[in-house]
Amino acid sequence: MTSGHSEVEKLDGEGDYVLWKEKLLAHIELLGLLEGLEEDEAIEEEESTAETDSLLTKTEDKVLKEKRGKARSTVILSLGNHVLRKVIKEKTAAGMIRVLDKLFMAKSLPNRIYLKQRLYGYKMSDSMTIEENVNDFFKLISDLENVKVSVPDEDQAIVLLMSLPKQFDQLKDTLKYGKTTLALDEITGAIRSKVLELGASGKMLKNSSDALFVQDRGRSEKRDKSSERNKSQSRSKSREKKVCWVCGKEGHFKKQCYVWKEKNKKGNNSEKGESSNVIGQAADAAALAVREESNADNQEVDNEWIMDTGCSFHMTPRRDWFVEFDESQTGRVKMANQTYSEIKGIGSIRIQNDDNTTVLLKNVRYVPSMSKNLISMGTLEDQGCWFQSKAGTLKVVKGCMTLLKGKKVGTLYLLQGVVVTGNANAVTSSKDESKIWHSRLCHMSQRNIDVLIKKGCLQAEKINGLEFCEDCVYGKTHRVGFGSAKHVTREKLEYIHSDLWGAPSVPNSLGNCQYFITFIDDLTRKNKETVKELKERLSSEFEMKDLGPARKILGMEITRNREENILELSQRSYLQKVLKTFRMDECKPVKTPLAPHMKFVAATETEAEEQADQMKSIPYANAVGSIMYSMIGSRPDLAHPVGVISRFMSKPLMNHWLGVKWVLRYIKGSIDSRLQYKREGDFVVTGYCDSDHSGDRDRSRSTTGYTFTVGGNIVSWRSCLQPVVALSSTEAEYIALTEAAKEAYWLKDLMNELGFKQGAVDIHCDSQSAIALAKNAVHHERTKHIQRRFHYIRDAITDGEVKVLKISTVHNPSDIFTKVVPVNKFLSALKKLRVTSA
Structure with missing residues (x-):
């Protein structure tokens, strides 16, 4: 048995008594003094039994008393003065521990209430780290268990989770809404992982709440360790090492x-x-x-x-x-x-x-x-x-x-x-106010500031001269255009045209972008014989295949008739795959994309719940997305039906799915429809716009529809709900005119860049009242509520960007983008937009 001073920290009344007691018992057991913790009565009984049975010798009795004394001394050396005074009257170690249990493990009602208040009002302290706060929480749980209060594991997990600081809000939401039950081990593991993540990213303060500390910078490990060793040293010795x-x-x-x-x-x-x-x-x-x-x-x-x-x-x-x-x-x-x-x-x-x-x-x-x-x-x-x-x-x-x-x-x-x-x-x-007055006087030059000083407007002793002003330099800069130059090229590769094309749709290089650089020789770029010779030389050295003109791009099939100057775009193969995917390849075709009797409204909560199981197996969103892709590429006749069926993507019903199937039936009947482009006349931009009134039965919003052609060939089309509720058909047509004017401005600017100069773009509208409202820039009693952004059409007309013309509803092709129309009018509009069948 070894002897020595106690290695257990002294109990001062403020620490964790349960842990202290376990450490004390472990130390006493290590010293071999557990027998010394027995009560006096038990020892006296053993002594009398020993005398009767002659089993206990006087030597053993002496050893037992010695252990009792050493155990009591060990307990005394493990107590602070304040606590020792309360137990010093006890003559045995067991008596001392019994009194300490009564002092620090009280099971009274006030103590239980206090501990429960601490638990259910627990918040992490600003002055401790996350790890210290978690340890403090476990100590609180241990104190509750010592007074026979059992806290369910899920309640412990919830209290600890809710006590986390703001940095852990995302973790809170994930665990609250992504789990059905919570376990304490799961919460503590998640906290440790989050602390490591925040520490690695540099976002974790040493105190994870709004911590009140200054982070250590530059302190060496050696110095930290030495400071821990020197805590017990005297103050004078510590000062000498400053x-x-x-x-x-x-x-x-x-x-x-x-x-x-x-x-x-x-x-x-x-x-x-x-x-x-x-x-x-x-x-x-x-x-x-x-x-x-x-x-x-x-x-x-x-x-x-x-x-x-x-x-x-x-x-x-x-x-x-x-x-x-x-x-x-x-x-x-x-x-x-x-x-x-x-x-x-x-x-x-x-x-x-x-x-x-x-x-x-x-x-x-x-x-x-x-x-x-x-x-x-x-x-x-x-x-x-x-x-x-x-x-x-x-x-x-x-x-x-x-x-x-x-x-x-x-x-x-x-x-x-x-x-x-x-x-x-x-x-x-x-004292130098040069910069202040320079800024106050609209970046005045030093020469003019000197004039003000001579006139007594400024104090000369506070003006020491201007330093370099970055804002002045930026304010005086202007963009300089590239001058045109003439080059006479006599040799191959003497003059190269180069350009960089960036960020196409395939993101597989650094920064999720792909870049192409082109080099074109000035001398040989227009010489077909030289190009042909180059292709032959490359074919002799490498395996090459001349694919010829493009025939299919992203599902769009390209057909050319160079004799008649006609180019056609079709998506026949793609649409056949779509029909087959949704098992509509054998369906009965129809002539219009939607029928007049179809009235769609959003699902109520009751309807959505009743049909939820039935709609789970129906690929509503996939079907709408597939149709939408074809509409964007070469099928403007699908713009309005796609706009209608896509409104119910979040909660579709069987009624909505029947509308999607009707659109697929129309695609089946118009599988050969294609866009036709002819080279006729000038490249002039012309627009058509229209609107219905309160066509949306859920929010009473109107639908805007417009289309633009260049030289009679359709290049742009759109069908969408208006962002506000129009109080009249005139207001709805007026909003549609504004949206069409914005598109016209963009197309005009694009054509000008391509070298096809444009005048005022003609926009045809079938509402005479909307045209009058656009041309008359006056606020009337019935129009003063219209938002300012929709008055853009007035500025466009005044600036000569667009010209609004009246067109009969019968001849307005944009009518098919806003509502369901009869078959004859629908086919007439497609013919005018050059959407033809094979």
């Missing part, structure tokens, strides 16, 4: 440093100079933003603000700087030297920049023991700011505004600005 921040030697502070005193004697006592000495010559030490002196009276507070990337929030020791202050919000801040300082309140500080703009710095912690003023760059980034550093200047930018600026001094960035207290008091300021 290092001076000025000279780097041990045994004294900066205040006693002769190097520092010599520099002060040389007259370097100005605010700016003193700040430079502290920061420039001891940048590594100052970067910790914490002095290691324990005496706050020895700290010298600077007026400069350090723009710090290592602290968790803004901090200052200056109480007089706050314009708003809340003393009730307190806490502790963990310094880089692993010590804690008290936070005496939180408030706001007003900072005035050099350009006279004012910024209110919110949530600044008041820490009297600090020696530096810190601006947290991480907090600014969380508020939407970003940083730009160039030529020793750091800018804090939010949106298009520069909020703060910092100037590099040594290895740190110091804030360039004025701390404003009250209405006019400034703590730090710059």
Whole structure:
């Protein structure tokens, strides 16, 4: 049996008694003293039995008493003075432990109520890490179990999950809505994984709530370990190992440093100079933003603000700087030297920049023991700011505004600005007002500023000359066009045309984009014989196949008739696959995409629930998407039906599915329909627009439909619900005119870029009242409620971009994009749009 002092930490009444007791019993067992924990009565009984049966010798009795004494001594050495006084009267170790159980494991009703209140009101502390908070939670559960209060595992998991800080909101939602039951082990495992993830991404503060600490930067592992070893050493010995921040030697502070005193004697006592000495010559030490002196009276507070990337929030020791202050919000801040300082309140500080703009710095912690003023760059980034550093200047930018600026001094960035207290008091300021007046006077030149100084409008002593102004340079720049040049090419590869084509639809290179670069020789690009010769030479060296003109692109089949100058686009093969996919390849065809008797409305909650199981096996969305693809490519006749059936994608009913099947039946009957393009006349853009009124039975919205042709060939079409409810058919037609005008402007600009100059684009509308409203830019009683954006058509007409013309409803092909029309009118519109059948 070995002897020695107790290795169990002393119980002071504030720690975890249950864990302490387990450690104590384990230590006593390790010392071989478990027999010494028996009660006196049991021992006396054993003694009498030993005398009767002659089984216990006097030597064994002596050993047992010795164990009892050592066990009692072990318990005494494991107790603090405050707790020891309460149990010192007990003569045995077992008696002491029994009294301690009564003190720290009370099972009374008030104690149970207190522990339950703590459990169901549990919130993670700001002054502890996530791991420390989780351990504290488990201690609370253990205390409840000791007083015979059982907490279900799911309740424990819920309480712990709800106590997590804001950084874990996404984890909370995932576990709440993605699970049917919760287990404590599952919650703790998820928390550990999330902590590791946030730590790896750099987003995890050492304290995961709004933590009150300054992160450690530059502390070596060796120093951390030595600090743990030296905790028990005396205060004087610890002071002897302090290092001076000025000279780097041990045994004294900066205040006693002769190097520092010599520099002060040389007259370097100005605010700016003193700040430079502290920061420039001891940048590594100052970067910790914490002095290691324990005496706050020895700290010298600077007026400069350090723009710090290592602290968790803004901090200052200056109480007089706050314009708003809340003393009730307190806490502790963990310094880089692993010590804690008290936070005496939180408030706001007003900072005035050099350009006279004012910024209110919110949530600044008041820490009297600090020696530096810190601006947290991480907090600014969380508020939407970003940083730009160039030529020793750091800018804090939010949106298009520069909020703060910092100037590099040594290895740190110091804030360039004025701390404003009250209405006019400034703590730090710059006497040079050149930049301020330069900005106030609309970036006036130095020459004109000198004129104002001579006239007495400005004070000459505050104007020291303008520095480089980036805004002035940007304001005077202008875009220069490329001049046209003439080249005479005499040799092959003498002059190359090159261009870069970027971001096509196949995203498989860096940045999810694919890029192509082309090189075209100027001399041989139009020489067919040379191109033919090149192809023959390449064919002799490589296996090549001349595919000829394109015949099929993305499911669209291309047919050319060069003699008659006709090109046709069809999707016959694709649509046959669609019909086969949805088992409609043998269906009975119809002549129109929708029937007049079909009236679709959105599903109610009851209808959706009743038909939910039936609709699960129906590929409604897949069918609508397949039809929509063909509509975009070469089938404008499907625009209106696709717009109707796609409104019910979220909760389709069997009635809606019958509408989809009707559209597929129409496709079956028009499988050979194709777009035809002819080279006839000039390339003039012409538009047609129309609208129904309150065609949507659910929201009473109208449908806009328009189509545009170039030289009589259809190039653009659209059918969609209007974003607002139109109160009349005139208003609905007016909104449709505006949408068509926007498309006309884009097409006109495109044709102009291609070299086909366009005049005012003709847009045909069958509503005379809407045309009159568009041409008469006056607000009437019945039209003053129309939103401003829909008055774009008036500006387009005034600027000569478009011309609105009247057309008969019978001859308006855009009518098929807004409503179901009779078969004869439907076929007539398709003929006008050159949608033909084979």
